[in-house]
Amino acid sequence: MDFRKRDNVSVDCVIFGLNDLGLNVLLRKRTLNMFDENYPVIDDWMITGGRVFISKTLEESANVIFEGITGYNEFNRTQFRTYGNPTRLKSDKDLLWVRSHGVKTQSMTIAYYFAQPIESIIVDEDQFKWFSIDALPELGFDHSKIIKDAHEDLKQKIMVEPIIFDLMPNKFTLNELQFAFESVLEIELDNRNFRKKVLKKIYIVPLNETKKGTAKKPSKLYVFSRDVYDKVSEKDFIVNV
Incomplete structure (x- = not known):
């Protein structure tokens, strides 16, 4: 397998889960401290994602991310939108984060969502946490918009496709x-x-x-x-x- 990645194309995965309190989203902790007053301290959350492997399709890349987080290899995914606005990264925190990871500041991401029962997903609780769709924390990048768009798409699709049963x-x-x-x-x-x-x-x-x-x-x-x-x-x- 070719382990090289595309430096300006990524996939983002919105993971929905349902529990007794309602619909939730799985988020990943984003932290970075340069210990320099000239740089902001990053301590917030983001949806999970990653750059696309040159040797893999977009769908395969999304599957790798989902399975790597959850260990779950039976799932349905839905591609719902592509984001490529050159002004996606605006804040100092976002710019610092991508530069510290060697990623281009102007990039395109293809977004997917997955729907699963929460109890079927086991994650590293030091890195990941479930949040109610109605009580999301501070998020990096344009991930608030991506989650909102994913939720709107889910609302439409559960009416005509059997996605509700994935939850x-x-x-x-x-x-x-x-x-x-x-x-x-x-x-x-x-x-x-x-x-x-x-x-x-x-x-x-x-x-x-x-x-x-x-x-x-x-x-x-x-x-x-x-x-x-x-x-x-x-x-x-x-x-x-």
Whole structure:
């Protein structure tokens, strides 16, 4: 393999995860202290990314980054936008960071997002942390915009593609599925209406199993069948909310 990298092309990966509190984004700590009053101290966060290997495609490069962080090699990725504005890097911190890493200040990045259940991802907690989509910390570069754009794209795609199930455990209740839609779309759904629409979808398959919790009555479990979904001749809204 050729380990050389392109010095002005990178991929950025927005990693979405869902937990009991809602939609989260996985961020990486960015720190740099030159111990010189002429240079700013960098202590903030960024989405993860890296320069593209000359010998790899963009998709392969994104996969390498995701798997290197999570150790997870079963995933779906979505490419949603390319960023190449020559004024992407504006702050002294951003300029210092790229120069300290030997990267050109004017570069193009191709952005992807991944959707996974949080419990399926194990990361180095000294370097990475999950943040609520509604409570992001200070971010470097133009990563606030990239996350916002990724979220907007996710909102659109979960309506017509089965990406929502990438955020879910293999077995889920209808309440958990409703919560996933509400968390991504940032809306409240009518429970009865939602259940009625979900139960019409033949690729959301009921199991002879229940999930025991704090409720008096255990909740029925379901799975998403990709095989059935792929055989549906006319694709419609996943759930028309």
